[in-house]
Amino acid sequence: MSYLAPSKRLSSQTRLSLGSIGAQKVLSDVFADTAADAAAVGFVLAHLPREAGTVLWAQDRLSEKEAGQPYMPGIGVPQPVMRVNVSRPSDVLVAMEDALRCKAVSAVIGEIWGDPPTLDFTATKRLALRAEANGVPCWLIRRAASPNLSAARNRWRIASLPSAAHPHDAQAPGDPRWQVELFRSRAAQPGIWAVRYDRTTGRLDFSAASVDRAVDTRDGADRQRAAR
């Protein structure tokens, strides 16, 4: 997967509003870089609203098989979660649409594998309109998918970056860092950022990615030597 060069026209105004793009109560697409990468899920969870209300989490069968199921002891969201696992992608869309109509739902997360024919522009438009009408943020996590035509207001592509340094243990992974690309948005200018997620405070630090993702040339041998 190739990445766009980072936007050179990042104005300070755009950068300020970055946190609020994710907090918009609209439909957003999130494309995971690889199927087994939980960065996209982490990014969505970091944006869940703090208000009380059930989070509806719908998954199709392939997503569950390939990328696992949400694990609450690790997620630790304060809101109650209701999970819908169904076999067909169209059922995921139905469940999401039903939930978006409900006032007691604080956020809706859907996971769809691949590019099913039912997930066309009309389907996304329905979700987008309903999310805006009811004021519920709706996230569609897509894996092994191509960014087809969609009515999503924000479209993100998320990949993992090597994590930040662990404060106490040099060889342990620290706070997660993600490469976040906003490639289509109504509210903000697209761009690529390296985002650090502070797990203790639940804050996201956006900083412009200085370069395209660098390939780590080391094979980890030096760390192994250090470990010995």
Added chain:
Amino acid sequence: MERTGNAPPDDLPVAMVAEGPHGPVIHDINRAAGLAGVQRGARVTDMKALLPDLRIEYADIVGDRRAMEQLMFWVRRWCPWSVQDGVDGLVLDTTGSDHLWGGEAKMLADMEAQFSMLGLTAQIALAPTWGAAWALARYGTVRSICPEGEIPQKLSALSVDALRLNNGTVTLLRRLGLKTIGALADVPRLSLTRRFVKAKLNENPVIRLDQAMGHTAEPVSSPDAAPSFRAHARLPEPIMDPTPFLPDLCADLCDQMEAQGYGCRRLLLTVYHTDGDTHRIEVAMSVHSRDPDHLLYLFRDKLEAINPGYGFDLITLDAAQTEQMEVVQAQLEGGTDEAVDLSRLTDRLTARFGTRAVTRPALRESHIPERAQNWVAALGDTLERTKTTAPDRPIRLLYTPEEVRVLYAVPKGPPVQFIWRRQTHKITRYAGPERIAPEWWHDKPGTRLRDYFKVEDHRGRRFWLYREGLHGDGRGGDPRWFVHGMFA
């Protein structure tokens, strides 16, 4: 009270067993076991020592209670009032209804016949008072009938056990030399009253004696059966699609329930085909409801499952699991409550995708990761959230851990690289191991321990790997490695 469908013959000693605080205890016994000296309430191990051939069956206490409740309504075929008496008795107030069965003796014979057709044995007695009937049914002759005014004669020969007293009082009366009811009745009333002035009802022979003799009234307060609600549409011509009739049926049913202040948690739609076939569709709700629109919505995609065949001419809609439901106004301006809204969403999703698809996490205190989280049906009652304090857990968990091939530098250390789903992941950083021992009270013997590592690969993806077992732990060959979850 036992169904004789698969019951052993009467001459084999059988005991029903219930769990007690210190192991299983005898709940009930049959006649053969009673003759052999098995006692109710004794521990099973003791009674097995006494009688090695004793056959043990587990008692279904809740089922028995429920069956008894149904039986209480079933016996209203003989009279309009009936009530349960303890766990094993029924009291019928047959005043004025015996002539419908051709007299009291014929009524009792009919009762015994009907009970035996159900597979039940019944000890029946007829008496003017509750207490006398209780005594005669248990300690009197078969189908004994006690006419008005003959209570003292009929009861006098029976032992004081027949007075519905607790064991301590019965023992006390025996020690006083009062072994029969007649002997007790002959004692001057003043001295008896003085002796038992502060005793409670089931310890007080004076009150019990008065009740049995009819000096103190003991009326039968007969509970009503829960009302059943049913709406039906009888059609002049067979039709293929019940959809147009459903809104009226739902509205009719909800009107009926509203009139009596009830709501239901289960709905049963039955269509009767012209060729005699029937088809049923059932939907369930998470809270009681009587909102016609909501009930109608739950059937939305289910009607397609009906095979019309030659069409059907009768549609019925039954409400089940009904319960009294108060009208609650949640908000002053008449809006809907959020909790109600959520329960409706649960109902709709469950009706559409099934109970196993719509779930809610139930966290449990367990160190084994897959046991710490359990998905339970969202339709059930809300559970309390138990807060588990896990050190560092992934946000995704694979349903079944997937085995990986690893390269490691030292056998007990972290891997240097692993191959998962045909891709090579080079490990740059790791944290661990975190050792999780098997839960011996759940797992099979021989289950190996797990050493969990949080690792980061060369592209920054963070995984949760574990090694199952150790080299030379005597529980199988080389340890195997698995991927179990993914971190953000």
